[in-house]
Amino acid sequence: MTAADSAHALPVDPPRVRGRFAPSPTGPLHLGSLVAALGSFLAARHQGGEWLVRIEDVDLPRAMPGAADAILRSLERCGLAWDGSVLYQSRRLECYQAALEYLLRAGRAYPCSCTRRELAGSARAHDGSPIYPGRCRTGVRHPDRPHAIRLRVPDVVLAFHDAVQGDYRQRLEQEVGDFVIRRADGLFAYQLAVVVDDAAQGVTQIIRGADLLDSTPRQIYLQGLLAAPTPCYGHLPLVTDGHGDKLSKQTHAPPLDDRAPGPALWTALRFLGQRPPAELAAAPATEILQWALAHWQLQRVPASITHPWSSPFTGESSPNGLTQAAKVID
Numbered sequence: 344m345t346a347a348d349s350a351h352a353l354p355v356d357p358p359r360v361r362g363r364f365a366p367s368p369t370g371p372l373h374l375g376s377l378v379a380a381l382g383s384f385l386a387a388r389h390q391g392g393e394w395l396v397r398i399e400d401v402d403l404p405r406a407m408p409g410a411a412d413a414i415l416r417s418l419e420r421c422g423l424a425w426d427g428s429v430l431y432q433s434r435r436l437e438c439y440q441a442a443l444e445y446l447l448r449a450g451r452a453y454p455c456s457c458t459r460r461e462l463a464g465s466a467r468a469h470d471g472s473p474i475y476p477g478r479c480r481t482g483v484r485h486p487d488r489p490h491a492i493r494l495r496v497p498d499v500v501l502a503f504h505d506a507v508q509g510d511y512r513q514r515l516e517q518e519v520g521d522f523v524i525r526r527a528d529g530l531f532a533y534q535l536a537v538v539v540d541d542a543a544q545g546v547t548q549i550i551r552g553a554d555l556l557d558s559t560p561r562q563i564y565l566q567g568l569l570a571a572p573t574p575c576y577g578h579l580p581l582v583t584d585g586h587g588d589k590l591s592k593q594t595h596a597p598p599l600d601d602r603a604p605g606p607a608l609w610t611a612l613r614f615l616g617q618r619p620p621a622e623l624a625a626a627p628a629t630e631i632l633q634w635a636l637a638h639w640q641l642q643r644v645p646a647s648i649t650h651p652w653s654s655p656f657t658g659e660s661s662p663n664g665l666t667q668a669a670k671v672i673d
């Protein structure tokens with residue numbers, strides 16, 4: 344028996360949980376994105392797993408200069424330490440190109456010259472985008488025009504169990520249609536980049552905002568085509584303001600106060616259904632995280648797509664209530 348043989352005979356450790364937080368650098372971290380960062384961090388670390396950070400800047404024109412660094416700095420100040428080095432999508436275009444070429448060669452994807460105007464009369468998906476009627480499926484209509492690349496989807500129901508939202512199913516062809524994996528302007532689509540990266544980084548657990556719940560069947564379908572494993576999923580409710588709008592840079596969500604991240608962490612924990620003691624809100628970030636790691640329960644996260652957040656102290660919508668929440672007596 345050689346040394347190699349005896350190594351093979353050793354019991355194999357179960358694969359470690361590997362979670363990730365993958366923000367787009369379109370603005371600084373705010374309560375909404377902190378909830379996703381904290382939820383994914385706790386879900387992974389609570390199980391002794393790793394937690395990675397990836398900057399999803401594949402859509403470079405939308406990236407805000409300096410936002411990626413600002414996000415990383417906020418994570419550090421919150422005590423959310425990641426494993427390994429940060430992955431930047433903008434440096435991975437060759438990998439996306441290789442996946443795209445593979446899908447084209449396999450006949451799974453095809454060029455499409457349809458313009459937005461030509462698709463304006465199509466039925467609409469959940470997110471308001473047109474469900475592609477398949478005009479270029481059997482051959483690109485206008486080979487002379489710039490063209491997108493679409494993934495051909497079959498008429499199947501894709502179902503998965505979401506650790507927060509429960510069972511979810513989608514008829515890919517009817518509800519989404521053949522979707523774009525490289526845009527006509529040459530940019531790779533999020534759906535392709537995220538699947539290639541999660542596979543390359545060995546991510547086993549994806550905890551993220553519920554705005555991506557209806558993208559998940561597309562990503563699971565792509566994983567199958569690229570022979571990539573399907574991670575576990577959990578979609579956290581989105582923080583909405585008093586008008587029911589998702590907190591984002593567009594809705595002028597205030598950035599996190601980096602100098603005193605404790606109250607925001609405490610508020611994010613409360614939003615995620617956890618029950619940190621009131622006095623902890625005034626504690627340093629490391630102390631809040633210590634408590635959170637010891638007490639984290641994913642099953643306490645509300646199973647809703649959106650969840651308005653009002654400060655229990657003032658009844659006001661949360662964006663300005665972040666620091667006020669620290670004064671709440673539980």
Ligand SMILES: [Zn+2]
Binds near residue numbers: 454
């Ligand atoms: Zn077309």
